[in-house]
Every structure is written in C-alpha cells, then in structure tokens.
Amino acid sequence: MKLYGPTELMEDVLGKDLCIGCGACIDLCPYFRSHRGKTRNLFPCTLAQGRCWAYCPKVEVDLDELSRNLFDKPYQGDPLGYNLEVKISKAGEKISSSNFQAGGTVTALMSFALSKGYIDAVVLTDREGLKPVPRIVTKPEDIISCSSSKYSAAPTLSALNQALKNGHNHLGVVGTPCQVLALTQMRSNPLGEENFTDPTGLVVGLFCTWSIDFQRFETFLSKQMDIEKITKIDIPPPPAEIMEIYIQDNKIGIPLDEIRKLVPDTCSYCIDMSAEFSDVSVGVLEGRPDMNTLIIRTQRGKQIVEEAEKEGFLLIDDIPQENLEHLKWAAGNKKKKALLKVKQQKRLNTTEEGRRAYLRIYPETIEQILS
Ligand SMILES: Cc1cc2nc3c(=O)[nH]c(=O)nc-3n(C[C@H](O)[C@H](O)[C@H](O)COP(=O)(O)OP(=O)(O)OC[C@H]3O[C@@H](n4cnc5c(N)ncnc54)[C@H](O)[C@@H]3O)c2cc1C
Numbered sequence: 001m002k003l004y005g006p007t008e009l010m011e012d013v014l015g016k017d018l019c020i021g022c023g024a025c026i027d028l029c030p031y032f033r034s035h036r037g038k039t040r041n042l043f044p045c046t047l048a049q050g051r052c053w054a055y056c057p058k059v060e061v062d063l064d065e066l067s068r069n070l071f072d073k074p075y076q077g078d079p080l081g082y083n084l085e086v087k088i089s090k091a092g093e094k095i096s097s098s099n100f101q102a103g104g105t106v107t108a109l110m111s112f113a114l115s116k117g118y119i120d121a122v123v124l125t126d127r128e129g130l131k132p133v134p135r136i137v138t139k140p141e142d143i144i145s146c147s148s149s150k151y152s153a154a155p156t157l158s159a160l161n162q163a164l165k166n167g168h169n170h171l172g173v174v175g176t177p178c179q180v181l182a183l184t185q186m187r188s189n190p191l192g193e194e195n196f197t198d199p200t201g202l203v204v205g206l207f208c209t210w211s212i213d214f215q216r217f218e219t220f221l222s223k224q225m226d227i228e229k230i231t232k233i234d235i236p237p238p239p240a241e242i243m244e245i246y247i248q249d250n251k252i253g254i255p256l257d258e259i260r261k262l263v264p265d266t267c268s269y270c271i272d273m274s275a276e277f278s279d280v281s282v283g284v285l286e287g288r289p290d291m292n293t294l295i296i297r298t299q300r301g302k303q304i305v306e307e308a309e310k311e312g313f314l315l316i317d318d319i320p321q322e323n324l325e326h327l328k329w330a331a332g333n334k335k336k337k338a339l340l341k342v343k344q345q346k347r348l349n350t351t352e353e354g355r356r357a358y359l360r361i362y363p364e365t366i367e368q369i370l371s
C-alpha cells in the first residue's frame with residue numbers, strides 16, 4: 001500500500017468531515033490535538049509519510065491485509081467477522097457490582113488481565129461531565145471507575161500513544177470498532193519501523209452501530225437538563241427506541257429519532273458493528289440488560305476468557321440461537337448499507353491518481369456482502 005502523510009489526512013479525512021475523533025493521530029506529534037471531541041491540526045506539517053495517515057481508520061483501510069496479519073485468514077465479509085465462538089457473559093463474584101453498562105464483562109476481563117500481569121496498563125474511556133476522556137489505568141481497582149458507555153466518540157487512542165511514551169508495552173485496550181481498526185493498523189507496523197513489537201496484550205472491542213457528535217449532544221441536552229448531574233446514559237436494545245438519561249434517581253427518556261440526528265455522517269460509512277479485529281468483542285445481549293454478548297476471536301482472547309471464568313471473574317453461558325441469528329442480521333445489515341454508501345461515493349478500491357480509497361476489499365467479497 002502506498003503511504004501518505006498529514007497533508008493527505010487533512011484532505012481526505014478532516015477536510016471532508018469524515019474524522020470520527022478516535023485519537024489515533026493525536027499525541028504522536030505536537031501537531032494533531034483533540035478539542036471538545038474534534039480533532040484539530042495545529043500546524044501544516046508536510047511529512048510525506050506519517051503514522052497519522054497510516055493509522056487512520058477512515059482512509060486506505062485494507063481489510064484483507066489486516067485480517068491476514070491478525071488472524072492469518074483472508075477477509076471474507078462475514079457479518080460478525082472471523083471468530084472462534086460466540087457466548088454470553090457477565091462479571092463473576094470476584095468483581096464487585098458497579099455502574100456497568102450491561103453485564104460488566106469488559107471491566108471484569110480487563111481487571112483479570114491486569115491483575116494477572118497479561119497487560120501492564122489499560123487504555124480506557126472515562127468521562128468528565130458529558131465529555132468522554134481517555135485514561136491510562138495501571139491498577140485493577142481503578143478500572144471500574146471507567147465502566148459504562150459514553151455514547152460520543154472519544155479520542156481514546158491518544159492515551160495509547162501516551163502510554164507507549166510512558167514506557168508501557170503490553171497494553172489492554174478497550175475501543176469501538178473504528179478505534180480497534182486504527183489500533184490494528186498500528187499493530188501491523190505500516191511504516192516498517194525497526195525493532196517494532198506489538199504493544200498490546202488484550203484488545204477488547206465494543207459493539208457499535210453509531211456514536212453521537214459530542215458538541216451537538218452537549219448543546220442538545222443542555223437545553224433540557226443539568227448535564228453535570230447525569231450519572232448514566234443507556235440505550236436499551238430494540239424495540240425500545242429510546243435513550244435513557246439517569247439524573248440521580250430520575251430517568252429521562254429521549255426518542256432515538258432525536259438522537260440519530262446528532263450522529264456524524266462518518267458513522268454511515270462504517271461497515272463494522274462488532275469490532276471485528278479485536279481479541280474479544282462485547283455488546284449488550286438483547287432482552288437481557290444484565291448480560292453481554294461475547295465474541296471470542298483469537299487464541300489469546302480465548303485463553304484469557306477461559307482463565308477469567310475459572311478464577312471467578314466471569315460467568316459464561318451459551319448464546320440462545322435466536323439472539324445469535326438476530327445479531328448476525330443486524331451486523332450484516334450495517335455492513336451492507338455502509339458498503340453500498342462507500343461504493344456510491346466512489347471511495348471503494350479507487351485507483352485514479354489523487355483519489356485515495358476509504359476501504360480496500362476484494363471484488364468477490366464485495367459481491368458476497370452485497371448479495
Ligand atoms: C459509542 C458506543 C456505541 C455502542 N453501541 C452498541 C450497540 O449498538 N449494540 C451493543 O450491543 N452495544 C453497543 N455498545 C456497547 C455497550 O454499550 C457496552 O459497552 C458493552 O456491551 C460492554 O458492556 P459492559 O457491561 O461489559 O461494559 P462495562 O464493564 O461497563 O465497561 C464499559 C467499557 O466501555 C469503555 N467505553 C465507554 N465509552 C466508550 C467510548 N465512547 N469509546 C471507547 N470506549 C468506551 C470504557 O472504557 C469501559 O471499559 C456501544 C458502546 C459505545 C461506547
């Protein structure tokens with residue numbers, strides 16, 4: 001793949017409002033910064049090839065290459081991506097109950113991995129008021145304070161860049177599918193750096209259908225409530241069609257149609273619902289808000305999940321067939337709709353001079369997804 005630099009990143013992503021604010025290009029150099037949910041370029045750097053470009057999940061993403069690097073398998077466009085098994089799970093008795101988004105599987109897995117030394121720090125997403133903020137956590141007992149979902153995209157990966165500078169080299173990372181995609185590109189050493197080693201020990205991906213633009217969300221909610229007092233935000237699975245905002249003991253419901261107006265356009269190009277390039281992916285189990293869906297993808301993910309279960313950090317069960325079928329349908333539907341849009345916008349496998357692709361996928365895989 002031909003590599004480019006910050007000029008092209010500005011042209012193809014930031015300049016077209018396609019940045020999701022994942023944080024992968026932030027804190028690599030002094031020139032990219034995150035300000036209230038938006039990525040800003042502070043200086044017109046002219047480097048011909050840069051990590052900022054190579055890591056960005058919104059341009060020149062070669063899915064087959066990433067799949068072969070990570071799983072040693074071609075990218076086949078399956079709705080849930082490559083996986084070893086799909087289960088349901090929740091935090092076990094070793095984890096004290098907390099403000100988990102659902103079953104607390106993510107918190108439990110990272111707490112186990114950090115306490116056992118499989119990872120030396122965890123990159124998480126906390127919140128300050130309504131704003132999601134990246135965190136580097138080094139003590140298992142601090143992981144719980146980052147529990148629960150912040151539904152705006154966060155510059156989480158800037159904390160990973162910072163953690164590497166701080167000398168951590170075996171990181172746990174929790175991220176949305178676009179963040180995991182950026183991370184997978186980092187892990188493939190696209191610039192061919194000498195003595196490169198994969199800096200991750202466990203990557204947990206979150207399911208994601210869309211996120212909300214932070215600045216628009218803040219303006220929208222501020223007109224209706226004191227946003228400093230929000231304790232939790234939840235989107236119960238369909239057919240609820242509502243966002244629930246908890247303010248102390250009160251719950252305010254907002255129709256999802258209102259919230260969807262605040263979703264950035266870039267999410268409509270995103271073909272990954274289940275963080276297909278993680279070690280394990282976690283979502284909410286439909287009809288059981290106290291449980292998670294758990295997709296195990298790699299051997300290291302499988303080993304950590306099995307040990308966490310044995311040691312009482314995780315409870316695992318079989319997924320009901322009906323849930324599995326619906327999950328595949330939802331993920332396949334997102335993939336198909338987004339791929340059609342990428343194709344219509346002529347951002348798929350482009351070869352013309354000066355026009356860089358968003359995604360690279362083999363034509364037969366495209367056909368299979370769209371069939
Ligand atoms: C933007 C967004 C959209 C989502 N959409 C869906 C969906 O469509 N369907 C579905 O089933 N699940 C979705 N989820 C995932 C779901 O909300 C839960 O995160 C997941 O089920 C794990 O639950 P848990 O109880 O194990 O999490 P917890 O144990 O409570 O841990 C939550 C973890 O999420 C991380 N986190 C929180 N907010 C963010 C963020 N903005 N970016 C990156 N990491 C974050 C925290 O660091 C924490 O480690 C979404 C999550 C997010 C952040």
Ligand code: SF4
Pocket residue numbers: 009013014018019020021022023024025026039052055056057058182
């Ligand atoms: S790497 Fe992430 S934050 Fe940077 S331009 Fe791309 S999407 Fe935006």
Ligand code: SF4
Pocket residue numbers: 020153176177178179208209210211266267268270271272
């Ligand atoms: S829909 Fe895709 S691009 Fe948007 S926040 Fe979720 S994973 Fe990122």
